[in-house]
Amino acid sequence: MTVDFKAEVEKRKSDMMEDLFSLLRINSERDDSKADKEHPFGPGPVKALEHFLKMAERDGYETANIDNYAGHFTFGEGDEELGIFAHLDVVPAGSGWDTDPYEPVIKDGRLYARGSSDDKGPTMACYYGLKIIKDLGLPVSKKVRFIVGTDEESGWGDMDYYFANSGLKKPDFGFSPDAEFPIINGEKGNITEYLHFAGKNAGDFTLISFTGGLRENMVPESATAVFTADSSLADLQKDLEAFTSQYPITAEVSEDNGQFSVTVYGKSAHGSTPEEGINGATYLANFLNQYAFEGAAKAFIALTANVLHDDFDGKKIGVAYTDAKMGALSMNAGVFSFDANSDDNTIALNFRYPQGTDAKTIQAELEKLAGVTKVTLSEHEHTPHYVPVDDPLVATLLSVYEKQTGLKGHEQVIGGGTFGRLLERGVAYGAMFPDYVNTMHQANEFADVEDLYRAAAIYAEAIYELIK
Structure with missing residues (x-):
């Protein structure tokens, strides 16, 4: 079956941006001064998690909230499971912004807001990539678990708790939409x-x-x-x-x-x-x-x-x-x-x-x-992580990137840490493109709007290739 994934994204641009704006308006900074049993990292991350899971329920997915630490929704059936790991928490906005960091605004094709590039923008692009597969009823042979955390920017306590309390084994392979293309298949220790x-x-x-x-x-x-x-x-x-x-x-x-x-x-x-x-x-x-x-x-x-x-x-x-x-x-x-x-x-x-x-x-x-x-x-340490470039997961993701962009794919190792390293066969994939302006963790953080749409199409085809 041949699908024009770029055309499918085009049909959903306004919906995708509307959903992204609603998520970006939530201040999901960790706030330990307001943390309690119901809000392990403060109220903001919980609000973002609940909002995201309600959105997934709206679109017909079965969801689970693991005690407000993390949550997931599932799609498809099969013996193997693809894990997609994203996060809804953000670093503090800090000072020096030209706009309200929690009132997203598009100027000159750039979407300004805290979390626009790290990681709410990429999360939404990936969400819509999977949504296209679901909307079109494309045949799949594997299960997808889309997992969202609330403490990626601090100690990863969300994922520690999730895997200890969800009652589920880790997915067989997967990726995190929290870095850049063409792929991140290696991450330094942290x-x-x-x-x-x-x-x-x-x-x-x-x-x-x-x-x-x-x-x-x-x-x-x-x-x-x-x-x-x-x-x-x-x-x-x-x-x-x-x-x-x-x-x-x-x-x-x-x-x-x-x-x-x-x-x-x-x-x-x-x-x-x-x-x-x-x-x-x-x-x-x-x-x-x-x-x-x-x-x-x-x-x-x-x-x-x-x-x-x-x-x-x-x-x-x-x-x-x-x-x-x-x-x-x-x-x-x-x-x-x-x-x-x-x-x-x-x-x-x-x-x-x-x-x-x-x-x-x-x-x-x-x-x-x-x-x-x-x-x-610190209590939390991440040792160096690497998935060989000839692994089928890496090869498939690079192939889709090359097909959609016309650019040569290659492996990359970064100093940043992503949820991709949670799996032995886990990588980071997008959503930033080569030569992007990196404003993550800075004032006036932004994501290129067209790049988010481009990423959504890549995610749609990549997910389908991995689970068809």
């Missing part, structure tokens, strides 16, 4: 390691607090330090103006009851590509490093300024490593937390590492850093 600092402050300058970063997998767009100083506001303002004139940042300083506050603004980016951002926290430390801080504050500031700043490949901290197939290790200094009233201040470093090194090897080197009292690891 671990966050925490540098701890202890001790009392001293010196002519005393650090009261230093905060920066919203998530470990985001480059901090800004950071703020509060301190007392043997200086005047005018002198600090002069120093700050001289400092910012040298770099692509902005900053401000103020005084309140003898305490000074300095905020530096950079640019956020995805934690897997820290070199694409401007780390407000490490630039703030560079500014403060000229002053006479002592003790734990001195260690915290000096290490950030002298070692972590612009050390995207881990060379300065001694953990740089490159694998011939998976590429180089990368490091994002993501979250900074210093409080003068605490004896345990931390810097969270997120590493994307290739095969050939591991979390313990990285930890051993970090423990050698001056001023660091200990190094701890």
Whole structure:
């Protein structure tokens, strides 16, 4: 049977965009301050999950909600099962938007909203790809389980809970529409390691607090330090103006009851590509490093300024490593937390590492850093993942991509982590096309509208080829 999948998408463009807009209007950021038994990651992710599952029920699918952690709907019958893994949670919107991040708007062919490219836009494109197969009644021999999570951007607690409590075995093979074409069949390992600092402050300058970063997998767009100083506001303002004139940042300083506050603004980016951002926290430390801080504050500031700043490949901290197939290790200094009233201040470093090194090897080197009292690891680690290019899953997905685009397909390994790695035979597939502008985890995130329609057609044919 020959189907013009592009033409089928054309018939459904307005419906697809209407459904996507309704999903993008839901603020599904994780909010631990409002988390409870009914809302494990806060109300927003639950609202998005319920909305998506109601949409699937509207279209005639059988759905399941696994205690508001994750959910799925199913299609088709067969002994083998294709899994499609997407996520409905988003990273915090942050500041610097030209539009309301939760009121989607299309300008010059671009759809602006938090989640438009990561991952609600691709999720909807894939949803409509499968919907076309269902609407047309195409014959299939395998089952499809479309699974949506609510904690992909944080700790993947959604998928841990889902597989432990859904009562279902993992699908036999599958993909996640949460990256780029032509395919992602390899993903580096992912671990966050925490540098701890202890001790009392001293010196002519005393650090009261230093905060920066919203998530470990985001480059901090800004950071703020509060301190007392043997200086005047005018002198600090002069120093700050001289400092910012040298770099692509902005900053401000103020005084309140003898305490000074300095905020530096950079640019956020995805934690897997820290070199694409401007780390407000490490630039703030560079500014403060000229002053006479002592003790734990001195260690915290000096290490950030002298070692972590612009050390995207881990060379300065001694953990740089490159694998011939998976590429180089990368490091994002993501979250900074210093409080003068605490004896345990931390810097969270997120590493994307290739095969050939591991979390313990990285930890051993970090423990050698001056001023660091200990190094701890996050509970969740993803080890390197790879599906050979000659696997039928990879070969089929590349073939459909080549057929629809006329472009040559090839394998890719990334530092980003996707739900594709949940399966031994799992990959990431779309929805971004080569040479796209990557605004994931940034202000003014957008997806090209026509690219989402193109992706929907690719997903439709790819799913059909895998289950027909």
